Amino acid sequence: MAHARELNWLQRFVGVLSLSDRAIISVSGDDAREWLQGQLTNQVEGVEPGGSVYAFVLSLKGRILADVYALVREDDVLLDVPAAQVSALLERFDRYIIMEDVDLELCDDLRVITAQGPGASEVAEGGWPADRLGVGGRQWVVSSAELESELERLIARSRELGGGWVSDQAWNHAHVVRGRPRFGVDFGEWTYPQESGLNPIAVSFNKGCYIGQETVVMLENRGKAPKVLWRWAIESAEAPRAKAPITVADTVVGEITSAVPEHEGVSALGYLKRGFETEGPEGFAIDGARARALGPVEQGPGVRPSPR
Numbered sequence: 001m002a003h004a005r006e007l008n009w010l011q012r013f014v015g016v017l018s019l020s021d022r023a024i025i026s027v028s029g030d031d032a033r034e035w036l037q038g039q040l041t042n043q044v045e046g047v048e049p050g051g052s053v054y055a056f057v058l059s060l061k062g063r064i065l066a067d068v069y070a071l072v073r074e075d076d077v078l079l080d081v082p083a084a085q086v087s088a089l090l091e092r093f094d095r096y097i098i099m100e101d102v103d104l105e106l107c108d109d110l111r112v113i114t115a116q117g118p119g120a121s122e123v124a125e126g127g128w129p130a131d132r133l134g135v136g137g138r139q140w141v142v143s144s145a146e147l148e149s150e151l152e153r154l155i156a157r158s159r160e161l162g163g164g165w166v167s168d169q170a171w172n173h174a175h176v177v178r179g180r181p182r183f184g185v186d187f188g189e190w191t192y193p194q195e196s197g198l199n200p201i202a203v204s205f206n207k208g209c210y211i212g213q214e215t216v217v218m219l220e221n222r223g224k225a226p227k228v229l230w231r232w233a234i235e236s237a238e239a240p241r242a243k244a245p246i247t248v249a250d251t252v253v254g255e256i257t258s259a260v261p262e263h264e265g266v267s268a269l270g271y272l273k274r275g276f277e278t279e280g281p282e283g284f285a286i287d288g289a290r291a292r293a294l295g296p297v298e299q300g301p302g303v304r305p306s307p308r
Helices: 003-011 034-037 084-097 144-160 168-178 213-222
Strands: 017-019 021-029 054-056 064-072 076-082 103-106 112-115 137-143 227-232 245-248 251-261 265-275 282-286 289-296
Touching: 003 168, 017 144, 017 168, 021 034, 021 084, 021 112, 034 054, 034 076, 054 213, 054 251, 064 084, 064 137, 064 282, 076 137, 084 103, 112 144, 137 144, 144 227, 168 227, 168 251, 245 265, 265 289
Parallel strands: none
Antiparallel strands: 017 112, 021 076, 021 103, 054 064, 064 076, 112 137, 227 265, 227 289, 245 251, 245 282, 251 265, 282 289
């Protein structure tokens, strides 16, 4: 199987790569922490410098505008966000700065390097915890000028720990295999937090108000998500396309978001409509191939709360 060695590093040792699809926004000012409490779905108060928080930024109606790693420093908080969402996020954030002492800055010159795997904490000092696959992780923010040299240094150290450099293709593959959805691929502006399966690590129900909270709380306490992201095993040699329908007896009950070939069959992530958790006598099918539902991603190996 392609990427087998790199997948093994990520799950058993450590893999290092630069996250070119992420960008950094700095939030500073006397009211930065308190203001962020009203913008992010997770708890920011009480997090010390060197700590991090994974969270969502939501629309007023509770849809996911972006996933965020809030990286706390002494004088500001760095928001690691999807690069494709930067403009929308800056506009959204600016709209909710009223009288607060808060400054936003897109740090064009900063890049993100991450180490993922059980040995991630041994790669280098500094940085912030950032477990992106449920196996342990750490990340660093460096300037563009330092990127190549820092990447080489961290890769060299990861080799000493039994791992090495991980390609983007292997990284994407690992997200499917581990059952850890990606923003813009498996969830996004079309989903509520409960649908993504990431509530256990991205949403706090013990904090003050934030934008979009009303919808999230109502969905949690008074109803159920109309669809939920599940992990799938497909009896096929070829991975189905994104949006391939999931069916039961010719009835469409969901759709695939991402899929990758494995040694035997295909691993995939895909949404299952509420009410079809039991497949019935004919079972599930995806693109004409038999498929087995492995459970919601929320209960899978890739969604594991980690210490800050």
